[in-house]
Amino acid sequence: RTKYLRPAGLALALMYLGLAQSQLDEYEHTQHEAVLRSLGEAQAVFRQLRIADGYSRVVHNLGLHWMHVGEPKKALGYYSEALKFRQGQAIEEWETLGNIVDVRVQPEMPPFGSEAGDSDLLDRLEYLSQQLSGHGDADRALRAHYYGLQLLGHAAGSKVDESIFRWAERAIAQAESAWKATAGDPLVRYHLGRWLGTFYAARMLIGIRRRESVDALLRFAQNGKARTLMLERQGESVSPQLLVDSAALLKRLQQTPETAFIEIGVSSLGTAVLVASLTRDGALDVRTHALDISEEKLVGLLIKPGKGWQWHIEALRNADNNSQLDKLEACAAGMERILGVLYERLLGPVIAGLRSQGVEHLVFAVHGPLAAFPLAAAWRTVDGELRYVIEDFRSISLSPSITSFVYAEQPRPLTACQYIIGDTRTLPKEAGRDGLHLESIWRRSAQAVPWAKSPAPEEFLRSLEQADLVHAVCHGEFDPWRLDKSGIQVGGDALLSCERLLTDPNPKRTAMVVLCACRSGRSRSEDFGAEWLGLSGILLRRGVQSVLAALWDVDYSASFRISSAFYEHLFDRRLPAAVAASVAMRDMLHAGRAAKQSDADHWFLEGHDVQSIPRLRRLLDSPWLWACMQLVNVACGASSPARTERPG
Secondary structure: OOOOOOHHHHHHHHHHHHHHHHHHHHHHOOOHHHHHHHHHHHHHHHHHHOOHHHHHHHHHHHHHHHHHOOOHHHHHHHHHHHHHHHOOOHHHHHHHHHHHHHHHOOOOOOOEOOOOOHHHHHHHHHHHHHHHHHOOOHHHHHHHHHHHHHHHHOEOOOOOHHHHHHHHHHHHHHHHHHHHOOOOOHHHHHHHHHHHHHHHHHHHHHHHHOOOOHHHHHHHHHHOOOHHHHHHHHOOOOOOOOOOOHHHHHHHHHHOOOEEEEEEEEEOOEEEEEEEEEOOOOOEEEEEEEEOOOHHHHHHHHHOOOOOHHHHHHHHHOOOOOOHHHHHHHHHHHHHHHHHHHHHHHHHHHHOOOHHHOOOEEEEEOOHHHHOOOHHHOEEEEOOEEEEHHHOOOEEEEOOOHHHHHOOEOOOOEOEEEEEEOOOOOOOOHHHHHHHHHHHHHOOOOEEEEEEEOOOHHHHHHHHHHOOEEEEEOEEEOOOOOHHHOEEEOOOOOEEEHHHHHHOOOOOOOOEEEEEOOOOOOOOOOOOOOOOOOHHHHHHHOOOOEEEEEOOOOOHHHHHHHHHHHHHHHHHOOOOHHHHHHHHHHHHHHHHHHHHOOOOOOHHHOOOOOOOHHHHHOOOOOHHHHOOEEEEEOEOOOOOEOOOOOOO
16 A cells, blocks of 8 residues: 555555455465455455456456355356456456356256356357367367366256267367377376366266267277376377277286276266176176266365365374374374265275175276375275275276276386385485395395485486386475476485486386385376376386385385285285285284284384374274375286296
8 A cells, every 4th residue: 555656556466465365264264354355445446447357357356255265156246247347358258257167066056057148158168168279278278168068067957968968079079189289299288188088087977878888988988098198108109009999808807807997087077987897707797887976076075175185194294293193193084084985975886796796806097186095995884894995805906097907018027126215314214124124025036136325316217227126215295286396305305306207218127116205106186187197107107017106195114014015925925916015905904903902012103102002003004004005007917026036
């Protein structure tokens, strides 16, 4: 009020102040009146000055705030007012229409198609999509198609199925056109994969409802996941591209007859699921499910403030010493609640009856947001006790897509194994001793390559070209929007970033990488194209066949014990990697459950004060402890040790 001499400058400052107060209100819940004062005064000044652009921006932001405080009808009124001034300005109109859609698809709002102006809204989105596409703004154009699918998915009855079908077909055609136009720009393609993923998932759901053929559904599944990942492994110049159909799927399942492959595609319309396995007489059995858990609901489970999966993990990560145990208990309870919801709403209906058919192994192909959850730890109640999916099946693993499953590579043998320890100044001192223990397991049937301690990024990359198995103990970072800031800390403060790995031209001979590094198994919450743009996925792009990596900030002792048990099952019992990893998790779960129900010693309780031990004991069977590592691979059965004994 004292700095700006021009009223328009003051109005702009008031608008930004209101936006900041609205964001602060998400955390403190005390700023509501201040928001209304700041934005209301800015609105009045812009109206008095007859500055339409500023006025419409403030009114739009008032809608955002009312939506934030749970008043969608008030929000809709402000958005509608803003739209009067924004029509004809493609980007501004697109922005406000998107927020109107967000209100219209709320559960308490009437079904789409029942309100005056609904058809005009859909027509306007189609027009905007064409206009934005013509201006080279493919991302906003495709998001306009996404908004249309959201609206049509909120309609009542089956009459809209044909409308949804036509809309999804147009959305796919425009996404495919944008994809073809960006052949020389991989970063743009990674982002476009998000739209291809959600549109093909919607089309697959429509196909299930329309009872389309299995081959048609498989085509939608193939086109919607991990396209750049598979092209980078296969080579874009290879022609023809690999085709997935029921005959190819049958042939693949015959190689591992006790396996069920589960394709899950989540869209704004709901979730499409295809479950493929063999009958007891060896025929292909494909079952489909149309579930009502939408993309928005799934992302809410992942990131919703105060309740979402990532929110709990971040709260624990940022806890100080005095509040750490409280945050750990809250995190474990939040995880348990969300994993129960996932079983009830998604996995339970999908895997029902598979065990009685003789299925022992589950391989999932899922979008990035769903891959953030440890599917092995989804649970139901049996006789008053939690029973996890990992207790019903011998192994659970992930494959990037149905293409990588059907055309799985032959696993390369693990003949040379290397232990890499990152910044030795900050890692636990036990890491050196534990490396010797892991080496002793490897030497029983393989060769142990000399360690790499605090390696430079170039040294780590050379290890990926020389060793068959690399076990890395490092600090990890994951920023979903900054590949240059995501990766693992190697020597000193040096970061081997995802960006560096992604641009490294040399293919990697390493068959398997085990990453005891925080968040190394994560991908973006927006990764509906299943492009796996985290460290584990980028290693797959560079030629690695199997990656066992951490989904969250791991407890060092937990990751070591899982790794140690994994290698014992892999090298001593010669189990496939997916089975070895699953047995290791099951071992830790059962040991924790037994210690929880008794006064037995447990490694997680060591070094803690007597007062905290009863609270910690209640967490010994929590998925936070035993389900932190997840395996994703592109090999059939994944890698295993060489059958020939190797000298140590």
